[in-house]
Amino acid sequence: MSRRLSTVDPSKKWSGPTRKYDLVKEFVIAFLVIAVAALTLAGLFSSPDEKAITLQSWSKAAPADFVQTAAGELAGTTTSASYGPPYNNAADGQKILGISPAKVVGVHIPINPAQSFVIEPLKISADVPTRAAIDAWNSAPEKVRTGWATAYADALAKDGKATSLADTKNEYGPVPTLVTSLLAMAKSGGLDGALTTSDTNMPTNFTKPLLFLADGGTYFSDLASAQHLGGDQWGVMNETGSWPGQSWLWLYSFWYQIDPFKSSEDADVLVMTLMGVLSLLLVFLPLIPGLRKIPYLIPVHRLIWKKWYRRSSKS
Amino acid sequence: MRFLEINLNHPAHYFTFGPFSVSAGNLAIIIFMFLIFAAALILPFPDHDEHKPQSSSREES
Amino acid sequence: MAAESSWTAKVRSATVEKFEPEDLLPDHQPAYVSSWIYVFGVLTIASLAMIILSGFVLTFEGPAWWHSSNVGHYVNSVHLWSVELFFIFMVVHLWGKFWMAAWRGKRLATWITGCLAFFASIITGFTGYIIQTNFDSQWIATQAKDGFNAMGIGAFFNTLNTGQAILLHVSLLPLVLGIIVVWHIILVRRKGVVPPMEEVDSATRSVETMEVKK
Numbered sequence: 001m002s003r004r005l006s007t008v009d010p011s012k013k014w015s016g017p018t019r020k021y022d023l024v025k026e027f028v029i030a031f032l033v034i035a036v037a038a039l040t041l042a043g044l045f046s047s048p049d050e051k052a053i054t055l056q057s058w059s060k061a062a063p064a065d066f067v068q069t070a071a072g073e074l075a076g077t078t079t080s081a082s083y084g085p086p087y088n089n090a091a092d093g094q095k096i097l098g099i100s101p102a103k104v105v106g107v108h109i110p111i112n113p114a115q116s117f118v119i120e121p122l123k124i125s126a127d128v129p130t131r132a133a134i135d136a137w138n139s140a141p142e143k144v145r146t147g148w149a150t151a152y153a154d155a156l157a158k159d160g161k162a163t164s165l166a167d168t169k170n171e172y173g174p175v176p177t178l179v180t181s182l183l184a185m186a187k188s189g190g191l192d193g194a195l196t197t198s199d200t201n202m203p204t205n206f207t208k209p210l211l212f213l214a215d216g217g218t219y220f221s222d223l224a225s226a227q228h229l230g231g232d233q234w235g236v237m238n239e240t241g242s243w244p245g246q247s248w249l250w251l252y253s254f255w256y257q258i259d260p261f262k263s264s265e266d267a268d269v270l271v272m273t274l275m276g277v278l279s280l281l282l283v284f285l286p287l288i289p290g291l292r293k294i295p296y297l298i299p300v301h302r303l304i305w306k307k308w309y310r311r312s313s314k315s
Numbered sequence: 316m317r318f319l320e321i322n323l324n325h326p327a328h329y330f331t332f333g334p335f336s337v338s339a340g341n342l343a344i345i346i347f348m349f350l351i352f353a354a355a356l357i358l359p360f361p362d363h364d365e366h367k368p369q370s371s372s373r374e375e376s
Numbered sequence: 377m378a379a380e381s382s383w384t385a386k387v388r389s390a391t392v393e394k395f396e397p398e399d400l401l402p403d404h405q406p407a408y409v410s411s412w413i414y415v416f417g418v419l420t421i422a423s424l425a426m427i428i429l430s431g432f433v434l435t436f437e438g439p440a441w442w443h444s445s446n447v448g449h450y451v452n453s454v455h456l457w458s459v460e461l462f463f464i465f466m467v468v469h470l471w472g473k474f475w476m477a478a479w480r481g482k483r484l485a486t487w488i489t490g491c492l493a494f495f496a497s498i499i500t501g502f503t504g505y506i507i508q509t510n511f512d513s514q515w516i517a518t519q520a521k522d523g524f525n526a527m528g529i530g531a532f533f534n535t536l537n538t539g540q541a542i543l544l545h546v547s548l549l550p551l552v553l554g555i556i557v558v559w560h561i562i563l564v565r566r567k568g569v570v571p572p573m574e575e576v577d578s579a580t581r582s583v584e585t586m587e588v589k590k
Binding site for chain 3: 008009010011012013014016017018019020021022023024026027030031033034035037038039041042043045046047048049050051052053083085086093094101102104105106108109204205206207210211213214220223224229231235236239240243244246247248249266268269271272273279282283284285286287292294295296298300301304305307308309
Binding site for chain 2: 410411412413415416460464467468471472
């Protein structure tokens with residue numbers, strides 16, 4: 001019943017009829033087509049360039065968010081303060097099948113947010129009350145420090161709009177002074193410099209300022225959400241403005257929109273692992289029974305080689 | 316260097332269906348891909364001179 | 377020739393002697409190579425060439441040039457749109473090769489190198505997005521770090537380390553992608569274009585038999 005139109009062995013070198021073909025000419029034409037297309041698209045549509053955020057611009061635009069974040073760094077409640085590896089040992093990192101790959105690898109980029117983001121940069125300051133506040137912070141036991149910072153962070157969060165609060169019950173210790181000094185330093189632009197040059201005078205690494213910025217409660221993430229860049233908004237494949245983004249990441253982005261990934265604390269490790277498995281399926285698809293039969297079951301090849309099949313059936 | 320620029324520097328339009336959400340820009344790219352794929356299958360390819368089987372020197376055992 | 381025992385002779389017979397000049401630069405193709413589906417591979421390569429050329433200009437001027445120069449912004453736009461074209465044609469090329477079951481006839485390595493080129497392109501493109509030195513790159517870097525950190529990769533590939541990402545994007549990853557692409561093209565030329573599939577009406581049994589027969 002099978003209509004065998006040809007008995008070509010695909011592993012043998014072709015010895016049937018051929019047609020003229022000019023590989024070099026084909027490439028040159030293809031390159032010219034692409035060059036004209038790219039130059040024209042670039043001229044017509046340009047490309048996005050939303051200005052980078054600095055700690056200075058953040059502290060000026062949303063000072064309350066900034067001071068809440070700074071107090072949170074001292075209290076150890078921000079994302080990076082409670083992150084775990086590769087930054088610190090505050091948590092175990094995301095788990096898959098009971099294993100945390102991050103913990104296995106360990107701390108490689110050591111960051112103690114209270115020290116790295118607040119205390120160390122403030123040491124540059126020559127301001128006497130600030131220096132006294134640093135000394136008071138450093139000489140207090142851990143438990144006392146956390147108590148001060150947590151109380152102040154909670155009070156700031158409760159108020160919502162304040163950039164500083166009076167210590168009426170004497171429970172914040174040196175924290176208000178530290179946070180207020182850091183805000184002033186950030187507004188002056190000094191904190192951007194201090195965080196990027198803390199490891200080297202010629203910085204190429206922006207881990208500290210970016211981690212601090214990403215710890216922010218609302219400012220940075222609201223700007224991103226407004227541009228549909230949030231992870232739950234298919235943000236991975238979106239771009240600022242109306243430009244097309246990395247649409248080839250659609251499948252990676254998709255998993256973050258559905259359960260169980262959407263609501264999982266381990267979403268990243270689960271999605272990355274799943275994509276790894278799916279990528280292997282694509283790589284080894286020709287060896288996988290079932291999947292490799294799809295092109296036979298849905299005969300798109302009838303269209304691709306329609307001329308060839310037509311002439312074969314005639315002969 | 317900006318001739319006839321079509322300004323895309325404004326909030327994008329999004330199409331949402333259930334859990335799916337796609338920007339107009341990305342959707343345009345995806346539709347374009349399906350269109351050129353379909354066109355490549357359907358549009359006739361220009362004919363070329365055909366040659367009979369080559370000599371056996373091109374044959375590999 | 378086969379009796380040669382030197383390492384050089386063995387490498388020669390395993391590599392250059394496998395190629396005939398007309399395989400590498402053919403002026404004839406099998407008669408079945410007659411469809412527009414065959415143009416997407418070369419369009420992908422042409423887009424890659426355009427990406428590299430615009431990338432050269434951006435490299436010579438440095439990563440922040442394009443924020444302050446109109447010419448720089450235009451070259452950045454050419455780079456971006458070449459990338460969009462590159463991925464469009466690469467994915468359509470992949471669709472075409474899938475529906476042709478182009479892995480037939482000992483072409484598995486060609487399929488695999490093509491997939492690897494796709495993945496290497498995604499990673500290279502990603503590193504390009506995080507070295508834009510603008511809001512988009514800040515957001516992408518701070519978000520993507522969680523994925524890499526969760527896998528334990530973040531300890532070595534830190535998306536927030538812009539200097540590292542620049543080096544990866546302009547040197548290491550293009551080298552890796554370049555090698556994979558050249559390897560892929562050599563395999564395509566060496567094996568030739570896959571012939572049409574045999575038509576099978578009902579079960580795919582006879583197809584399986586045919587595949588094993590080789």
